[in-house]
Amino acid sequence: MSFLESYDHLVDFSQKSLFISAFAIAFNPTFWNIVARREYRTKFITKFFGSAQAGCYALAITIFSLGLLRDFLYERALRDQPSHPLLEGELPTYAGYALLALGNLFVISSTWQLGITGTFLGDYFGILMDDMVTGFPFNVTNAPMYYGSTMSFLGTALIYGKPAGVFLTGVVLAVYLVAIQFENPFTAAIYAKRASAQKSKGGNKGSVRDKKEL
Ligand SMILES: *[C@@H]1O[C@H](CO)[C@@H](O)[C@H](O)[C@H]1NC(C)=O
Numbered sequence: 001m002s003f004l005e006s007y008d009h010l011v012d013f014s015q016k017s018l019f020i021s022a023f024a025i026a027f028n029p030t031f032w033n034i035v036a037r038r039e040y041r042t043k044f045i046t047k048f049f050g051s052a053q054a055g056c057y058a059l060a061i062t063i064f065s066l067g068l069l070r071d072f073l074y075e076r077a078l079r080d081q082p083s084h085p086l087l088e089g090e091l092p093t094y095a096g097y098a099l100l101a102l103g104n105l106f107v108i109s110s111t112w113q114l115g116i117t118g119t120f121l122g123d124y125f126g127i128l129m130d131d132m133v134t135g136f137p138f139n140v141t142n143a144p145m146y147y148g149s150t151m152s153f154l155g156t157a158l159i160y161g162k163p164a165g166v167f168l169t170g171v172v173l174a175v176y177l178v179a180i181q182f183e184n185p186f187t188a189a190i191y192a193k194r195a196s197a198q199k200s201k202g203g204n205k206g207s208v209r210d211k212k213e214l
Contacts, residue, residue: 010163012081018164021077022171024070029179032063036124037186045125052125053117060120074153074168081164088161096158099151106137106148113138119145123190146176 012018036059039045045055086092111119113135117127137144153172157165 010082010084011167012164015077015080017073017077017080018168021070021073021168024066024073025168025171026175028063028066028070029175031066032059032121033179033182035059036121039121040124040190052122052127056117056120056122056125056127060116063120074156074165077168078157078160078162078165081162083161084163087158087163087166092158092161096155096160099155099158101155103148103151103153103155106141106144106151109137110144110148123187128191128194143176143180146180150176 035045039055039059043052045059046052049055049058113133114129116122117125118129118133122128137148141147150169150173153169154166157163157169
């Protein structure tokens with residue numbers, strides 16, 4: 001029996017909903033990275049909405065809505081999947097709720113710390129944070145948004161008792177790790193550019209350390 005065949009008892013790869021969910025998971029960060037970089041280069045969203053602030057809020061609403069759709073498709077996919085007895089006991093269920101709570105705590109507290117524009121790619125619009133955010137949850141992890149979201153996916157998988165959810169959580173983590181590789185150097189470069197611009201102006205007040213990584 002091949003590995004995939006044995007895995008097939010855990011995850012039903014014949015379900016279209018599984019691939020739709022995986023696609024939605026991969027699509028979202030791809031979408032916002034392409035759109036945000038284009039905004040950085042051409043300011044096309046700022047021009048369309050008349051201001052960077054309005055443009056960033058519009059992008060924030062779009063990304064948030066895509067996130068809700070992705071979560072909906074994930075739950076739909078799990079419903080089409082087999083459960084596994086090992087994941088159906090009380091322990092995995094409690095662990096699932098704990099992960100969901102911790103994941104949401106990370107996501108909500110980092111949004112609280114960064115604000116809407118800080119959370120949703122404001123730096124690509126030229127809306128930069130004054131200071132690096134160092135408080136919770138950024139003192140625990142450098143990417144609380146992404147790791148919090150990953151924990152929520154895993155928590156949901158455990159609550160449903162579905163190995164397919166664990167598989168899709170792996171897809172989420174892989175996608176986010178790639179996104180971090182793309183976003184962090186770019187964000188660092190945006191802030192470095194401001195720092196050197198401020199230096200050449202002679203004003204070192206408010207000079208930028210680095211921003212958090214989202
Ligand atoms: C992070 O900050 C919070 C709130 O200030 C604090 O309670 C917590 O102990 C800190 N954690 C670490 C790992 O430093």
